[in-house]
Amino acid sequence: MGKSLKCCRFNSDLTGSIYFSFICQICNMDDKIVVKNLSKIFGPKPLKALEALNKGVSKKEILEKQRQKVGVYNVSFSVKNSEIFVLMGLSGSGKSTLQRLINRLHEPTQGEIIIDNTDITRLNKKQLRIFRQKHFCGMVFQNFAILPHLTVQENVEFGLELQGIDKIKRAKKATEVIKLVGLEGNEDSYPAELSGGMQQRVGLARGLAVDADILLMDEAFSALDPIIRRQMQDELLMIQDQMQKTIIFVTHDLDEAFRIGNRIAIMNDGQIIQIGTAEEIISKPANDYVKAFVEDMDRSAILTADSVMQNPEDTAFPADGPRTILRKIRKKGLTGILITNTRKELQGYIKANELADYINQNKEKEDIPLDSKLIHKTEGIDESTPLSEIINMYSDHDYGPIAVVDSSNRLKGVIVKGAVIAALSESYTSPEKNTANVPEE
Amino acid sequence: MLPFRIPINEWITHIVDYLEKELATVFDGFSTFVLFIVTSLKDGMIFLPPIVLILFIALLTWYMAGWKNGIVALVGLLVTENIGLWEAFVETLALVLSAEILVVTLGLPMGILAARNDRFNNILRPILDFMQTMPAFVYLIPAVMFFGLGLVPGVVATFVFALPPLIRLTNLGIRQVPKELVEAADAFGATELQKLMKVQIPVAKPTIMAGLNQSIMLGLSMVVIAAMIGAGGLGEDVLRGIQRLQVGQGFEAGLVVVILAIILDRITSGFGVKKNSAG
Numbered sequence: 082m083g084k085s086l087k088c089c090r091f092n093s094d095l096t097g098s099i100y101f102s103f104i105c106q107i108c109n110m111d112d113k114i115v116v117k118n119l120s121k122i123f124g125p126k127p128l129k130a131l132e133a134l135n136k137g138v139s140k141k142e143i144l145e146k147q148r149q150k151v152g153v154y155n156v157s158f159s160v161k162n163s164e165i166f167v168l169m170g171l172s173g174s175g176k177s178t179l180q181r182l183i184n185r186l187h188e189p190t191q192g193e194i195i196i197d198n199t200d201i202t203r204l205n206k207k208q209l210r211i212f213r214q215k216h217f218c219g220m221v222f223q224n225f226a227i228l229p230h231l232t233v234q235e236n237v238e239f240g241l242e243l244q245g246i247d248k249i250k251r252a253k254k255a256t257e258v259i260k261l262v263g264l265e266g267n268e269d270s271y272p273a274e275l276s277g278g279m280q281q282r283v284g285l286a287r288g289l290a291v292d293a294d295i296l297l298m299d300e301a302f303s304a305l306d307p308i309i310r311r312q313m314q315d316e317l318l319m320i321q322d323q324m325q326k327t328i329i330f331v332t333h334d335l336d337e338a339f340r341i342g343n344r345i346a347i348m349n350d351g352q353i354i355q356i357g358t359a360e361e362i363i364s365k366p367a368n369d370y371v372k373a374f375v376e377d378m379d380r381s382a383i384l385t386a387d388s389v390m391q392n393p394e395d396t397a398f399p400a401d402g403p404r405t406i407l408r409k410i411r412k413k414g415l416t417g418i419l420i421t422n423t424r425k426e427l428q429g430y431i432k433a434n435e436l437a438d439y440i441n442q443n444k445e446k447e448d449i450p451l452d453s454k455l456i457h458k459t460e461g462i463d464e465s466t467p468l469s470e471i472i473n474m475y476s477d478h479d480y481g482p483i484a485v486v487d488s489s490n491r492l493k494g495v496i497v498k499g500a501v502i503a504a505l506s507e508s509y510t511s512p513e514k515n516t517a518n519v520p521e522e
Numbered sequence: 523m524l525p526f527r528i529p530i531n532e533w534i535t536h537i538v539d540y541l542e543k544e545l546a547t548v549f550d551g552f553s554t555f556v557l558f559i560v561t562s563l564k565d566g567m568i569f570l571p572p573i574v575l576i577l578f579i580a581l582l583t584w585y586m587a588g589w590k591n592g593i594v595a596l597v598g599l600l601v602t603e604n605i606g607l608w609e610a611f612v613e614t615l616a617l618v619l620s621a622e623i624l625v626v627t628l629g630l631p632m633g634i635l636a637a638r639n640d641r642f643n644n645i646l647r648p649i650l651d652f653m654q655t656m657p658a659f660v661y662l663i664p665a666v667m668f669f670g671l672g673l674v675p676g677v678v679a680t681f682v683f684a685l686p687p688l689i690r691l692t693n694l695g696i697r698q699v700p701k702e703l704v705e706a707a708d709a710f711g712a713t714e715l716q717k718l719m720k721v722q723i724p725v726a727k728p729t730i731m732a733g734l735n736q737s738i739m740l741g742l743s744m745v746v747i748a749a750m751i752g753a754g755g756l757g758e759d760v761l762r763g764i765q766r767l768q769v770g771q772g773f774e775a776g777l778v779v780v781i782l783a784i785i786l787d788r789i790t791s792g793f794g795v796k797k798n799s800a801g
Contacts, residue, residue: 239720
């Protein structure tokens with residue numbers, strides 16, 4: 082990695098970099114954007130402030146003594162190809178500044194921003210403009226920032242028009258994207274005639290119309306009311322499935338961050354405190370600041386089945402026979418048990434009370450076969466099912482365990498009510514991954 | 523307090539004298555150019571039968587500002603024609619339009635420049651303040667000195683007087699374009715020219731048009747005053763009314779000025795809104 086960065090640094094001009102960029106591609110194939118030690122100081126003497134920061138002077142002191150504002154200090158991270166990378170933080174945490182540094186709407190004070198193996202901090206004005214056209218799908222803003230004097234169609238074509246693409250190609254691409262974001266029939270409307278959600282679709286379509294990889298979204302859904310907001314988040318995920326852009330999404334809303342982000346960077350005071358998936362952050366908060374954030378969180382939306390499921394050893398085979406199965410249930414103190422075949426494929430479940438009744442009815446017989454009527458059909462769930470859905474399932478089921486299966490219906494784990502409740506309670510800090518995961522059969 | 527008087531009067535006189543001598547050809551050329559614009563506009567409009575021009579203006583008002591205003595314009599213009607002030611009306615209109623052509627050619631670029639360059643804006647602002655607060659009559663003196671009496675100094679004085687609002691509001695309009703719109707254009711890799719032509723000017727258009735409207739209104743008021751240096755038009759009739767204490771005649775001319783003001787105002791305030799609310 083270090084090596085790859087170095088070679089990128091020495092060929093900042095776009096023309097002579099083919100050979101080097103080939104090497105770089107081998108070094109960091111997955112990384113679309115690599116940010117190294119990036120800092121931004123707002124003020125007349127940024128380097129002076131940076132020097133002080135390096136000596137350990139606090140940001141507050143720099144603001145008071147030097148009248149300079151530290152926007153972002155010494156931030157490093159990388160964003161993978163086709164990833165939704167969320168920058169999360171309260172207002173003033175530097176998340177929007179950081180996003181604007183990535184396409185150099187703000188000039189970095191120090192550091193490197195390597196996108197597709199080009200250090201964009203070294204591009205001149207014209208190179209930067211062309212780089213933006215080729216690599217960035219513009220930006221999507223909180224207040225939409227679409228042009229009031231243009232129709233939906235014209236707005237969507239905006240990015241293409243700037244690139245000088247001819248009218249027919251433009252219109253074709255715009256029609257395609259308008260359909261994708263669900264704006265069909267509104268092509269000739271003006272923004273003022275559309276609701277907030279619809280306007281933001283225009284903003285999104287304008288970005289997607291451009292043939293580039295990186296989409297920057299700045300609090301894109303924050304101005305929308307909650308229901309529309311969720312709907313837009315879902316649609317963004319659906320669109321992302323198709324388009325596979327690399328998205329950097331800025332938000333102050335942890336719910337939103339966890340809902341849409343593949344990975345989340347939590348920012349405070351111009352620095353990144355923790356980077357990780359939703360589950361990593363919620364289960365292992367890096368410090369008290371993150372912990373305080375996560376505490377207010379609706380855990381049920383983030384934690385998924387695989388974080389609470391247990392080793393599926395408490396299952397039975399149909400061949401075990403009713404008495405053996407009942408003994409097993411009683412021994413574990415369960416109200417029912419899951420049945421699999423020998424290939425561990427889920428067959429259904431048996432309720433303890435029904436099984437006991439059945440045995441009672443056939444008391445006199447020595448060897449009773451297991452009546453297939455006793456096995457209730459059950460659908461296994463995927464391991465990525467959020468707990469919020471699992472809780473709902475309990476209201477429908479009158480038995481204990483829920484089965485977690487893989488794509489070929491083989492049992493991967495069992496979820497018991499107690500584990501779900503424990504996971505959702507506040508005292509629950511870290512799921513013990515070892516017991517939750519199924520050992521290799 | 524001081525033992526001598528600061529000779530501002532003498533300085534200005536010297537400067538004007540100097541310019542008059544040294545730049546005579548420049549002023550002559552400019553004078554010819556302005557005269558050409560004014561006379562072609564005036565002659566063109568006089569050449570048409572009054573009813574054609576009346577209908578044209580009324581229809582234009584109707585189109586830009588609705589049928590009620592269209593009818594007001596039609597009636598007003600017919601009255602003007604009826605009381606025999608048609609020629610004076612056309613002359614005044616030509617004067618205002620010529621001055622505005624100059625205002626737009628110079629004011630728009632200056633406003634854009636001021637919006638994009640803080641230093642230029644800081645230099646320009648006190649000059650504009652000065653231009654706007656100086657009593658209008660004062661402009662007549664240098665105008666006469668450089669261009670003599672007649673139409674041209676009238677246009678020039680009007681131009682100077684009507685220039686500031688357009689510059690100011692163009693500047694303001696462009697500065698008020700939401701930051702995100704400009705950022706959006708930048709993020710898409712727009713050139714400076716594209717940003718200006720496709721985002722800043724169109725979005726600032728209502729404000730710029732309000733500036734043009736203000737400028738035309740101010741121009742009209744100046745054109746009447748400019749009658750004092752022989753610019754002709756309705757101002758001349760107003761002036762004659764005052765000098766001879768003919769209240770009726772003065773009132774008639776004043777009324778026509780008001781009619782012209784209403785028409786110009788309605789047409790130009792229509793510019794800003796028309797496009798954006800379309801559809």
